[in-house]
Amino acid sequence: MKKGRGLKILATLMVLMLIGALGSVYALKKYNRYKLEQARLKNIAITKDIIRLYVDEADKMGVEKIQLNWKELAAISAVKANNYIVNVDENEIKNIAESFIIEKQSGGKTYYGAKDMLEVAADLKFDDKQTSRVTSYYEQLDDLGLYSENLKKDSPQRKFVESVKPYAIEVYEKYGILPSIVVAQAFYESHWGESVLSQQAKNYFGIKADTSWKGKTVTMETTEFHNEKIKDKFRLYDTVSESFDDYGNFLTTHPRYRQAGVFEAKDYEAMAKALEKGGYSTAQNAKGEKVYAIDIYSIVRANDLMILDSTVLKNKFNKQFGNS
Structure with missing residues (x-):
């Protein structure tokens, strides 16, 4: 009888040990799934095609209402979609874009x-972890874009943009020309910033010394229309700041x-076309077609310059109305 009771106790212990082992295996699997999910959520899962969708939607809003920062849209969208951003369609992106808009x-x-x-x-009721991921995703997008190589901190393009950005913002505030265009x-x-004219004459905009110019000049070779080389007089400045201010005054x-x-x-594409229409450049392709507006538009998109517009336009609105 004692032997039978002992076997029952042993069997019970074995069952309990088996249950414990199974529970440990389940807990380990659950923990591993959690760790895998956290690893999946750590880095925003974005591709160039997806970036283009967000850039295009932010630009559409710029035409209709105000230029938005596509990276902010993408960061919010990625968190909302639990980082399955590839599954987010244009309608959802548009809805997220609309959630940014303030109308007065x-x-x-x-x-x-x-x-x-x-x-x-906060409006979307994100918890602390989700909000932290929004910030993290946005930071990860800093050097990502349609041409990510241009956005690397050590690229000549990024260095140039950072060096002239303060002047561009001053031109916008004084003359109303979008900083992306500047x-x-x-x-x-x-x-x-590598041309001879910009380095020797501080002339960053190729502005010629017409009869209205009373300052210093320099004569240099330039290209007109399609690869037609001529020599002409250009304005010479003492500082880069003077060049930018004179550009705004010139326009x-x-x-x-x-x-x-x-x-x-109201948006950079329309402004680029207007500059071409106003005769700022004679640039043409081999077919004799004007290409200046397209070139300027492409530079804006390739270097994320529309984000400058988003920042200054938002600041201008907040200064006028406050953000409430």
């Missing part, structure tokens, strides 16, 4: 601003640019 009425006009990214996260034109005309004081719609344009 004043003097019979409608003005648009944009919420901060973390404000949108930087893109300086980028194009000076070959990101403002020459009526053809206002008539072409430069100062009515």
